[in-house]
Amino acid sequence: MDIKIPNHVAIIMDGNGRWAQERGLSRSDGHLAGVNNLEKLAEYIFDRGVKVLSIFAFSTENFKRSKEEVDFLMKLFIKFFKTKFKNLKKKNIKIVFSKKESGLPEEVEKAIKKMEKETENNTAGIFNICVNYGGHSEIVDVAKKISESVLEGKIKVNEIDEKTIEQNLYQTLPPIDLLIRTSGEYRISNFMLWQLAYAEMYFPKTYFPAFDEKEFDKALEAYSHRDRRFGGIKK
Ligand code: IPE
Ligand code: IPE
Ligand code: MG
Secondary structure (H helix, E strand, C coil): CCCCCCCEEEEECCCHHHHHHHCCCCHHHHHHHHHHHHHHHHHHHHHCCCCEEEEEEEEHHHHHCCHHHHHHHHHHHHHHHHHCCHHHHHCCEEEEEECCCCCCCHHHHHHHHHHHHHHCCCCCEEEEEEEEECHHHHHHHHHHHHHHHHHCCCCCHHHCCHHHHHHCCCCCCCCCCEEEECCCCCCCCCCCCCCCCCCEEECCCCCHHHCCHHHHHHHHHHHHCCCCCCCCCCC
16 A cells, blocks of 8 residues: 655654653653654654644643653753754754743743744745643634634624634644654643544554654554545545
8 A cells, every 4th residue: 555645743742751761761861862852753754745743842731740840841942942953944844833822931932933933934844843732722812812803803703714713723734634642642632622623543652752763654554544534425
């Protein structure tokens, strides 16, 4: 069977902590290994012909973790956004962020703005990083933005349709074709609820730091065997 390449892939990068624990390492070591894996994997995914890649880096709920872990992750993001992804930039990939307007440390926000600015005119693909992101919070924010437009007279209530919602999400992206959640958990954990409506789901047991190019190829193979119907009838 021919391998089908999904247009938009999303990854819930889970299992960093358990990967580290199994090796007698700290959770921080697990996050570091996860980030290093992501840099290589993202490049590979675009090389395979995927046009849009969304990743879940930090959820609105992840602030419930210990201060030590949250602080470590924020520092890691700053370093990571500043120094990594040079090759993605060279490959003409645009980097965007899906996030709540506030809540992240100032320095993380600065690194994010810089990265978005540097890549805003790139056209070969889109790398969407979800940080301080929650599917519920995104829908609440959409409701607020549309309500404001109604109050300002920019749109009438009966003109609101699915396109209006899409245009007011944190990023306007094509629908997700393939969702991968690593680590053997079978849940969405508040990730991209609107965009996942008709996504194919793939749940490998592998922890994210070990989810490499070969593992991604297995996901593509599984995706190629799926029969997508979108509510229609099998052909
Ligand atoms: C995913 O790995 C990374 C983040 C949520 C930031 P976890 O840290 O959730 O790893 P496990 O699930 O505890 O193994
Ligand atoms: C989801 O993983 C969030 C990220 C991968 C960033 P979690 O580890 O936070 O999810 P739960 O708590 O197991 O559902
Ligand atoms: Mg987890």
